[in-house]
Amino acid sequence: MNTERDGMKYTEDHEWLRDEDEVLIVGITEHAAEQLGDVVFVELPEEGATVTKDDEIVVIESVKAASDILAPMDGEITEVNEALVENPALVNEDPLGDAWFFKIRPSDRAQLDDLMDEAAYKKLIG
Amino acid sequence: MAPLDRLPLDALHRALGAKMGAFAGVEMPMQYAGVMDEHRHARTRAALFDVSHMGQVVLDAPADTAAAALEALVPQDIAGLKAGRQRYAFFTNAEGGIEDDLMIADYGGQIRLVINAARREADMALLRAGLPADVPARLLSDRALLALQGPEAEAALAPLAPEGAAMRFMDVAEMEVAGVPAWISRSGYTGEDGYEISLPADRADAVARALLDRPEVAPAGLGARDTLRLEAGLCLYGQDIDSTTSPIEAGLGWAIQKARRAGGAREGGFPGAARILREMAEGAPRARVGLRPAGRAPMRAGVPLYEGESGGAPVGTVTSGGFGPTVGAPVAMGYVPAAAARQGHEIFGEVRGKRLAATVSDLPFVPARTKR
Numbered sequence: 001m002n003t004e005r006d007g008m009k010y011t012e013d014h015e016w017l018r019d020e021d022e023v024l025i026v027g028i029t030e031h032a033a034e035q036l037g038d039v040v041f042v043e044l045p046e047e048g049a050t051v052t053k054d055d056e057i058v059v060i061e062s063v064k065a066a067s068d069i070l071a072p073m074d075g076e077i078t079e080v081n082e083a084l085v086e087n088p089a090l091v092n093e094d095p096l097g098d099a100w101f102f103k104i105r106p107s108d109r110a111q112l113d114d115l116m117d118e119a120a121y122k123k124l125i126g
Numbered sequence: 127m128a129p130l131d132r133l134p135l136d137a138l139h140r141a142l143g144a145k146m147g148a149f150a151g152v153e154m155p156m157q158y159a160g161v162m163d164e165h166r167h168a169r170t171r172a173a174l175f176d177v178s179h180m181g182q183v184v185l186d187a188p189a190d191t192a193a194a195a196l197e198a199l200v201p202q203d204i205a206g207l208k209a210g211r212q213r214y215a216f217f218t219n220a221e222g223g224i225e226d227d228l229m230i231a232d233y234g235g236q237i238r239l240v241i242n243a244a245r246r247e248a249d250m251a252l253l254r255a256g257l258p259a260d261v262p263a264r265l266l267s268d269r270a271l272l273a274l275q276g277p278e279a280e281a282a283l284a285p286l287a288p289e290g291a292a293m294r295f296m297d298v299a300e301m302e303v304a305g306v307p308a309w310i311s312r313s314g315y316t317g318e319d320g321y322e323i324s325l326p327a328d329r330a331d332a333v334a335r336a337l338l339d340r341p342e343v344a345p346a347g348l349g350a351r352d353t354l355r356l357e358a359g360l361c362l363y364g365q366d367i368d369s370t371t372s373p374i375e376a377g378l379g380w381a382i383q384k385a386r387r388a389g390g391a392r393e394g395g396f397p398g399a400a401r402i403l404r405e406m407a408e409g410a411p412r413a414r415v416g417l418r419p420a421g422r423a424p425m426r427a428g429v430p431l432y433e434g435e436s437g438g439a440p441v442g443t444v445t446s447g448g449f450g451p452t453v454g455a456p457v458a459m460g461y462v463p464a465a466a467a468r469q470g471h472e473i474f475g476e477v478r479g480k481r482l483a484a485t486v487s488d489l490p491f492v493p494a495r496t497k498r
Binding site (some may be wrong): 024040041043059064066085 | 422
């Protein structure tokens with residue numbers, strides 16, 4: 001699993017971003033999945049949508065409550081993970097791998113510099 | 127805000143790794159292994175819930191005196207309640223609304239009540255005001271309450287309290303559980319077979335551990351308790367019923383026995399009888415129904431309900447809703463106009479600004495498996 005984390009960036013909203021050439025893959029952290037509890041519903045953005053940082057672009061509902069995932073940066077959604085819609089429990093099973101939410105092509109890669117590295121994120125969640 | 131009360135079994139919950147949260151002023155275990163697993167365990171094996179936040183009340187009077195006096199406060203036939211039996215009941219108000227729902231049990235000589243945690247003070251005030259001086263009500267502060275729920279509850283309890291197996295749904299009895307004197311009812315809040323076990327608070331830990339040692343049993347928190355009762359179509363006071371909802375709107379007319387209905391031996395005589403008996407005869411303008419959302423999105427409490435896919439004013443509201451782990455889909459209940467309260471009727475809930483279809487459905491979503 002360690003290779004999955006190499007070079008990952010994190011937001012304060014418990015999202016991870018993994019750089020994959022032109023696009024960034026985005027998911028939620030193990031900590032976030034654990035806090036949410038059993039995920040039962042996921043609503044994804046439209047592919048091709050242009051989003052602004054902090055837009056509420058994903059709805060995620062656990063047995064307990066509904067919450068949002070915010071766009072981590074400005075850009076275009078190039079792909080969404082439809083498997084999550086069919087099987088929301090993937091978010092609990094493999095948050096760092098199969099349960100990625102969307103891919104985003106950033107319009108300003110400099111926004112990546114505002115994100116946390118793993119050490120900083122670990123400090124955040126204590 | 128007042129500091130949270132701690133349960134007698136607080137240390138045990140923490141040792142079991144519970145996530146704790148506040149409910150009705152008490153720090154409660156919300157979940158252990160996860161709501162979904164705990165829910166499934168209660169449906170397939172046996173789950174142990176600590177429900178010591180519930181109020182336990184005794185009426186210090188001969189049972190027949192206390193039972194007769196209680197009939198001034200509830201529309202149930204309490205005078206006809208037999209020794210060793212329990213009945214679901216509700217306190218009504220002058221407008222025919224519900225002040226709380228509760229269990230009333232006759233432990234052969236003493237009437238005991240179990241009331242909702244959030245209504246402890248209100249109920250005690252209501253009892254003191256509504257019962258005669260020779261029927262004092264006493265809220266017990268030295269007892270714990272455990273709920274053992276699931277198809278294997280009987281098997282799990284049997285080695286610790288062999289007499290429990292002979293009980294039927296809504297029987298109550300005093301017996302020892304693992305050597306500790308207990309008040310037991312065969313009932314619960316999940317739709318499953320099971321027991322509620324009242325214990326001296328200072329001896330509850332040993333009983334809880336003895337039950338958890340049984341291979342059938344796993345601990346479960348308030349999260350699973352809520353999904354279980356929702357699938358079972360059971361009301362949560364403050365959400366599905368409150369001081370404005372009548373028992374008839376709420377679909378609880380079945381809990382008003384013949385003796386208190388129009389033409390019964392002790393017709394009326396409870397607060398709000400005029401409205402409640404009228405609605406029993408003529409029907410209520412709205413009704414609590416089950417709702418099955420067509421999609422995967424849960425419809426939670428507060429979601430407004432509409433007759434159409436667009437336009438119009440809301441015709442009702444979801445009062446409880448979420449994902450039903452046993453159903454494997456979202457389930458909800460709420461109030462709709464009487465004309466819409468028929469199985470299969472399509473209605474729309476507005477979730478995040480979108481109207482989503484749902485079908486009016488019979489309750490419960492998961493059939494009760496109590497031991498009748």
